[in-house]
Amino acid sequence: MATEPTVDDPIRIAFVCVQNAGRSQMATAFAERERDRRGLVDRVEILTGGTRPADGVHEGVIAVMNEVGVDLTDRTPREITPDTLRSCDTVATMGCSTLELGDVDAAVDVRDWALEDPDGRELEAVRAIRDGIEDRVAALFDEFSDAPERSR
Structure with a gap:
């Protein structure tokens, strides 16, 4: 079991899907x-990954993110482990019903955003x-920036 977080520890948020090639990369x-906009660099750590990562980010995702000034061309899908997920405060899954999160601690706030897969x-x-x-x-x-201290 992970050590108890302190108020000084950053909030850890993970964005996860199966391939880590579309929705989780955008998130x-x-x-x-x-x-960065909210000045929370020291308060929030962001993680991403997939249970079965793809070879690259989907081309359509790269294209639509470029439209809003976000360059994903250098991003590489990566694997995320149950241990990493257990270390998070919040895990947002992208609607991947086949996602294998493993045995995630009950203290982790897991949210399924139920988003369509953009691939193809x-x-x-x-x-x-x-x-x-x-x-x-x-x-x-909005939830985290309004919170004076850690949620767990």
């Missing part, structure tokens, strides 16, 4: 931007997914 990029979709559909992710990330940061 991570928006979270990094939101963290028309750009208009990927844009809608992107915009929904951006809204959810902003709402999540």
Whole structure:
């Protein structure tokens, strides 16, 4: 079991899906931007990964993120482990019903955002997914930026 967090420990948020090639990459990029905008660099740590990572980020995702000034061309899908997930305060899954989170601690706030998979979709559909992710990330940061200290 992980050590008890202190008020000085950063809040750890993970954005997770199976391939880490679309939704979780967009969420991570928006979270990094939101963290910087709100001056929470020392308070929020952002993680991302997949249980079975793809070889690269989906081209359509790269294209629609470029439209909003976010460059994902250098991002690489990576694996995330149950140990890493257990170390998080919040884990946002992207609607991946096949996601294998393993035995995540009950203290971890797991949220399923139930988002459509952008892989192979028309750009208009990927844009809608992107915009929904951006809204959810902003709402999540509203929760953390209003909190005077850690939630757990």
